[in-house]
Amino acid sequence: MVVKKRIYLALIIIFTGLQTLVTPSITHAKMIKLNPSLNDVIIYDKNTCDEDDEGDPDLSTISPGEGEPNGMTYPKLDAAKMAAAIEKFVKDRAPKGTADADIPLHGTGAVAVRSAKKANMSPFLAYAHAFVESSMGFTTVSGAQVKIHEGHNLFGRSATSSQPRVWEGDRYWYKWTSFKASLDSEAPENKAEGSGGDWYTYDRDVFSEQIDKGMSAYAHRYAPPEDGNDTAAYIKNMQGFLNEMAESAGGTISTSGLETASSSGTSTCCSNPAAGGSTVAVRGDNIETALGHLMSVGSGQKLTLAQAAGIVGNLQQESGESLDPKASNGTHTGIAQWDNENRYPKLVEFAKGVNADPSEFTTQLRYLVWDLTLTNEWSGHTGEYGRALKAIQAASTPEDAAAAYEDTYENSGGQALETRKKNARTLYDKYKDDASLASSKSSSAKGTTAACSGANGDAGKLQELTLKYAWPEGGHGTDRKSDYVTAIGKAESEGRYVGGYHGVDCGGFVTTLIYDSGFDTTYNHNAKNSEGAGRTSIQEAWALKNWQKLGTANGTYEPDGGTFTDDKLQPGDVAFSPGHTWIYVGEISGFGSKYASASYGEKAPAVAGEGFSYNSPTWYRKKGGSGGSSSGGSGLKKVPKGE
Incomplete structure (x- = not known):
């Protein structure tokens, strides 16, 4: 059996050595379709290198780099600690009870660190990719099994017709002889002419400029939003994995120059945001937050408590007592139950424009006040319901404000109108003596949501x-x-x-x-x-x-x-x-x-x-909700979707 293995490996080396050098230029997002009959490379299906493997490199000879621990270039971390962090990451993500020998990337940490240093890349990046692309080789998705189990390709790397390859899903995928070889720049197959090299060599060749600029630039080239990718989520997931491995290796996690879906454009609590839109003073619960924000935004047109209560009383009817931003009846979603066909997509566009998450309560509240034209924070766009705002501002009682909002913004045809009015009156009576709501600071500062209420105990x-x-x-x-x-x-x-x-x-x-x-x-x-x-x-x-x-x-x-x-x-x-x-x-x-x-x-x-x-x-x-009010209570009630 040993003889056969060596013969197969020799055939692969001979084959690849005869190939014409092809610079890898096919990105993740653009794959080509070619004739599968050209694929005559012998499949060599095993996890680790064969008996001729030189063994793991001496990591004590690899010096630290200058990159950030969780950045894109080779970091200033101990090589052995990085290899150990990689092995832990791989082990932790394998299905419970999986033997080490059955984990595709087990035992690859050391060669990955060596290859990454040569390419001046973070060794963690390949493993973050492997998890995002193929669940570290454990995905059961059809159309991914050949490239994973025969091509030892966990990264979604495509191939040309002259490179080692397998055929699946009407396209060629790059093929290595083992998972370890896919990460080892010193593996003989990766040194053969025309091979395209290990994953680090390939990624550096194709994305060199973006790697040096950082995760945001890299993600917008690798998974661009114009191709239908959720680039923000990609950044968030990838950066999270880099953070985890860097921390495991003893690194101090840096956030300089990094962009994530949750932190892009946000500010430290209670500081003025630098760019984006209005801040939201987060109070005891969603009800208090909404009332306070509605009464504080706008220039010269701030709403009274009665008018704000009229709006929030309606929102309680739409999305439950606690204003659940994820509430849905199947056709409508959010605190105002915007319809999924027309109005909720506009909310999503707004969130993208101000670097926020459309599913968050504060984002939806900001969209509502923008849509009512209380703010103009979405650059180049104007809210569509200025008429509704005028109707609400003409009301002097919570009941009248509730009716005006329902008629001009919710357009429910008067559904549950008496309940909406009752909700508004209850809120008004509860907060009419609460001076803190009316003293909210104006949210004219630009930026995304910050939990910045100045009240003691929030x-x-x-x-x-x-x-x-x-x-x-x-x-x-x-x-x-x-x-x-x-x-x-x-x-x-x-x-x-x-x-x-x-x-x-x-x-x-x-x-x-x-x-x-x-x-x-x-x-x-x-x-x-x-x-x-x-x-x-x-x-x-x-x-x-x-x-x-x-x-x-x-x-x-x-x-x-x-x-x-x-x-x-x-x-x-x-x-x-x-x-x-x-x-x-x-x-x-x-x-x-x-x-x-x-x-x-x-x-x-x-x-x-x-x-x-x-x-x-x-x-x-704490009773009364997060940052709860001094009046106590039973806590914030979450309402299931659809209620």
Whole structure:
């Protein structure tokens, strides 16, 4: 059998050596169709190199580069640590229980690092591609099996008629003799004339200029939006994988020059955004946020509470009590139930124009006020419902405003009009003595959504302190940020609970963050040692008594009886698993996770790897919703889609 393997390999080398050199120029988005009868290359189906393989390279001889740890060029990281990070990434994404020998890219990390250094590319990039393109070789999609299992091609790389190739789906795909060879610039087949080389060599040849410019330039060439690609999602996914591997290799995650679907154009909490559109002051819940924004936007034409209540009372009828941005009845979607055929696509266009996510509540709220011509933030476009705005501004009572909005904007034919009016009156009566809504700052600053309410105890302040207290990336061990050192010193002087190791403690961090931000100064027995504050078991018992229990991750979401999924979390929600706690902080520009945590004597506050469902946690929320109002309440109720 060994003899046959060597004969097959010799045939491949002879064949490729006779080929005419062809510069690889076919990009991912543009594939050619050729005659399959030309494919006479012997298929050699195995995962690793054969008995003549020289073995893994000596990584100690490979010096660090100058690139960012999670960038596109070869990074300033230890080669052995990068190879280990790659192996972990590959292993973690294989189906549970898969043997190492059955994982296509297992054992490829070392040769990938060597090849990447030669091409001055991040070694992580190939593996991010492999996951996006083929689920690391585990995809079951028809039309991908030949190129994966016979071509050892996990990257969607196409081929010319004179290159090693397989035929599938009416086109040629590049063929390597093994998955390891696909990443190894020193493999004999990749050195043969006309081969086109390993993946790193190929990608550098085709996308050299974009690689040097960064992920955004690369994605817009590799997966351009004009070809029907979701380029923003591609950037977000790819960058997320690069971040993960870089952090695993001990790198400090950089965000300079990077563009992602969630961070492009966003600002740090409570700072003025640099470009884009209006900011939204995020308040206790969606209702308060909507009322405050409607009463604060516009120049010389701000709405009164009665008029804003008329609009929001309608939105409650359309998308549920909590204004669910994902609400849908099958033909209409969003907080105002825009029809899917005409008006919702316009919302999507608006979101693209202001660098925002159309499924987010704040984006939809911004679109609504733009559509009513309260703002003009979408450059070159004008809202279509100025007439509706005039009708609403002519109303002096919440009931009249509700009727005017329904008639001129929702156009429901008077459906549930009395309920809309009742909702409006209830909101008006609840907030008529709340001066904070009327004192909202004008949102004339340009930029995308920022959680920037200045009220004490809101989610914005909690997010602001998260950036000060917690590292925005991993790899810092027990080293505390200077602001957190100062905060813990103050807490200790006041007799507050900080846990062990001067705040390098999960419960100590969560307690300090919640207390110092004013989000809830009563948390964990007023955070005072003298009043019974203590470790996580004590904190959870306190939360069970004083906060709202949301339920166990992926179990029942107690506020509405539905399934508890991560999209129902709000900034300030706290998770508990046996002996551990962490907090959901939401989207914060410059912070590498929606979760933050610390670990007793092991990890200073930083981005959390625990996420939503680690160790089946139970989640709790301050009563009254995220950043909840002082009036308390039962918490924000999520309404299932279609209700």
